[in-house]
Amino acid sequence: MIPYIFFAPIQGITNSEFINTYDTFFGEDIYKYFTPFMRMESYENKIRKKDLKNIHTININIKQKVIPQIVSNNYDDLVNFASQLSEEGFNEINLNLGCPFPMLVKRKLGGGLLGDLNLITALLDQFFSSSASTVDLSIKTRIGLESPDEIFKIIEIFNQFPLKYIIIHPRTVMQQYSEIPYKEIFYECIKISKIPLIYNGDILTKDDYDQIINSFSNNYERKIMIGRGILKNLFLPAIINENFRFTSGSEIALKIQNFLSELLEQYRQRLSGDKNIILKMLQYWEYFSVMFNNNSSKVYKTIKKSRNLNHYIENVNKIFKEYELKFLMI
Numbered sequence: 232m233i234p235y236i237f238f239a240p241i242q243g244i245t246n247s248e249f250i251n252t253y254d255t256f257f258g259e260d261i262y263k264y265f266t267p268f269m270r271m272e273s274y275e276n277k278i279r280k281k282d283l284k285n286i287h288t289i290n291i292n293i294k295q296k297v298i299p300q301i302v303s304n305n306y307d308d309l310v311n312f313a314s315q316l317s318e319e320g321f322n323e324i325n326l327n328l329g330c331p332f333p334m335l336v337k338r339k340l341g342g343g344l345l346g347d348l349n350l351i352t353a354l355l356d357q358f359f360s361s362s363a364s365t366v367d368l369s370i371k372t373r374i375g376l377e378s379p380d381e382i383f384k385i386i387e388i389f390n391q392f393p394l395k396y397i398i399i400h401p402r403t404v405m406q407q408y409s410e411i412p413y414k415e416i417f418y419e420c421i422k423i424s425k426i427p428l429i430y431n432g433d434i435l436t437k438d439d440y441d442q443i444i445n446s447f448s449n450n451y452e453r454k455i456m457i458g459r460g461i462l463k464n465l466f467l468p469a470i471i472n473e474n475f476r477f478t479s480g481s482e483i484a485l486k487i488q489n490f491l492s493e494l495l496e497q498y499r500q501r502l503s504g505d506k507n508i509i510l511k512m513l514q515y516w517e518y519f520s521v522m523f524n525n526n527s528s529k530v531y532k533t534i535k536k537s538r539n540l541n542h543y544i545e546n547v548n549k550i551f552k553e554y555e556l557k558f559l560m561i
């Protein structure tokens with residue numbers, strides 16, 4: 232069975248500029264991309280303008296690989312989101328039931344919704360009885376608000392609806408990103424879920440992937456979602472897919488450099504002012520810097536010191552001259 236790799240949504244990072252660029256260079260190993268969560272404009276029943284702009288700048292040829300995500304606990308929002316995106320040519324949306332940002336959780340949004348199972352049931356019930364349900368709905372969730380065994384009740388609810396699949400990041404909302412994911416709980420979920428499940432969380436190497444896949448039963452479809460692991464090793468999907476064909480370190484470095492130039496170019500078109508563009512690139516370098524052997528903090532600091540875009544480009548070149556890339560084939 233071939234692996235299907237879903238690129239996880241990461242707010243501020245998996246924007247259209249990134250998805251377009253990543254797909255140009257590494258796209259053959261990605262099955263689907265998810266947008267960071269979007270919201271509806273209050274009182275207007277329309278997707279927020281800046282979120283819609285993000286959708287509109289996705290390259291037309293990869294639109295079918297991109298799944299828009301919403302954060303909401305409101306039936307009208309969900310239905311209007313689905314309808315508007317259907318008009319934009321999308322046939323699937325994803326509902327976020329996992330975001331642990333306290334501001335959202337307090338308002339029963341994202342992971343906060345896991346604290347109100349009646350509200351989840353009502354939301355899904357209304358969605359699937361509406362005309363908007365011609366658009367497929369998938370869910371991305373954590374395993375509970377406070378306790379990992381909450382997921383078993385949550386799965387019982389999901390089982391009542393024709394959801395396309397459920398992506399599970401087996402940590403609780405309260406855990407945020409601490410400790411290791413509860414893989415054994417995910418395994419229990421596979422046994423009781425009537426809906427296909429997709430594992431997500433802390434896959435950084437091919438070994439991590441193999442361990443996870445091998446610990447699940449043979450009929451677990453090889454579908455996984457990865458976020459930070461890909462940002463820390465852009466080749467990870469190719470390595471997992473056994474599709475990594477480079478012969479030399481310089482060839483690898485060149486591909487990363489070309490990718491970085493294109494990402495910069497995409498943001499130059501969207502943002503104005505060197506400072507804003509450098510700040511955006513720095514967000515990426517928090518992850519990309521990990522690709523350099525034991526020098527990630529030096530690499531990050533070098534980028535941070537960039538005074539303007541020319542200086543940024545000089546610094547990137549300097550980094551590739553001075554620091555070696557990690558052995559990425561792990």
Ligand SMILES: Cc1cc2nc3c(=O)[nH]c(=O)nc-3n(C[C@H](O)[C@H](O)[C@H](O)COP(=O)(O)O)c2cc1C
Pocket residue numbers: 239240241242266267268300327329330371400431432433434456457458459460
């Ligand atoms: C900075 C940051 C922003 C994120 N934004 C979103 C988001 O918008 N929607 C979502 O469903 N998950 C979001 N996530 C969670 C990731 O999609 C993913 O579930 C999590 O990082 C675990 O997977 P990983 O270990 O492969 O990165 C975010 C995670 C991080 C670190």
